[in-house]
Amino acid sequence: MAQSYWIETLGCPKNQVDSDKLTGTLTADGLEPADSPDDADVVVINTCAFIEEARQESIDTILAFDGGRKAGSRLVVTGCLAERYGDELSVALPEVDSVAPFGASLLADVAGEQAAGPDGPSTAVPVTLGATKAARRSSFDLLELPRPAASAPWAYVKVAEGCDRNCGFCAIPSFRGKQRSRSEQSILAEIEQLGVAEVVLVAQDLAAYGRDQGRGERRIVPLVRAAAELVHRVRLLYLYPSDLGDELIDTICGTGVPYFDLSLQHVSPPLMRRMRRWGDGTRFAERIEAIRAREPAATFRSNFIVGYPGETEADHDLLLGFVEQARLDWCGFFAYSEEEGTHGATLDGKVPPGLRSERLAELRELQDRITAESRAELVGERLEVLVDDVGRGRSVREAPEIDGIITVDPTLEVGSLVTVTVEGAEGPDLHASAAPDANVSEVPVGG
DSSP states (O other), X not given: XXXXXEEEEOXXXXXXXXXXXXXXXXXXXXXXXXXXXXXXXXXXXXXXXXXXXXXXXXXXXXXXXXXXXXXTOEXXXXXXXXXXXXXXXXXXXXXXXXXXXXXXXXXXXXXXXXXXXXXXXXXXXXXXXXXXXXXXXXXXXXXXXXXOOOSSSEEEEEOEEOOOOXXXXXXXXXXXXXXXXXXXXXXXXHHHHHOXXXXXXXXXXXXXXXXXXXXXXXXXXXXXXXXXXXXXXXXXXXXXXXGOOHHHHHHHHHTXXXXXXXEEEOOOHHHHHHTTOOOOXXXXXXXXXXXXXXXXXXXXXXXXEESOTTOOHHXXXXXXXXXXXXXXXXXXXXXXXXXXXXXXXXXXOOOOHHHHHHHHHHHHHHHHHHHHHHHHTTTTOEEEEXXXXXXXXXXXXXXXXXSOOEEOOTTSOTXXXXXXXXXXXXXXXXXXXXXXXXXXXXXXSOX
């Protein structure tokens, strides 16, 4: 009888792609998906370790799944927490049967030890936990593994791993490594295999795609153009503003999805220098207005860090003013998390937690109002909606899982593209009905 598995994914879209790759490989190795984690022979937790809050969620999830798993099952921890802390995590969490960093050691621990498929033992590459991080990455990479066909009419597609930047708050390069871009051919083959209406391209530094492939040239523009020939929608998450040149802007607008997810982080010039980031509020505002001049229907999302060391009241006021002026459609605000080994951890001027929380609340309240107002302005508009799930859809203005939704008639076929009229707005969400002369087309889901 085949062993069964359950994969629980935490963190960002890039982690979801990794889990999809693992699913495809474990299935090929003879394991079967379990109906629930309580029934699984192997429970895999794909963790996040970006900030302290994410690490705590990962640990809480590990402990919760340990308490519910069946006797004799194995609990395997992978992902960023495993890669970043390795042996330390093994000691701290004796409940875990295996701490397996990215790729090969995970498959060796799960597939190699647990399953022998119909064609014999797993062919997973065995890499020991004690190997150096560089050795693990060079010997095996999740990027090129096959994955199952999509179960929804959209899918994330990871185009690169790692990052070459040195932002003051981010530890990702220390455990994800330098940027490693996939070939355009392999990315396009994966998109074709997924059989979806929308692909969301993701990477730590998306606009730098291809720069590491020998010529030193960014190749994101030809990749986006080629992907747009294969699917109805191509969306990009996320972009450093310094790399957002005219050609990339025109290419994004030309796909019919003028959605710009910009990694801004703050707007105060001195604070941006302490963050080791490019830009400031003035340059960001100019870039946003230039895009709106090209495409008035452009949609904008960004994230900002609150309470980075040295952030003053004047810096906070600058950010408040920028948020009010820029009127971005979607914004996330996150409390600064001190990460070991980063530049930010060495800085003075720590912001007290209470003050940081006050600033977060003020910014979120402001953005909630702006988002609600921008959504209300869409009442009466006709939009093309991709029906993601029963009674739920998205236009080009909403990225999956992070933005608002559009509620639609539950009888509309999942995967269909429907022209709707927006009838109402409630906070970030819209309510719509199919237009009398609606054009309805169906997209095959699952290839």
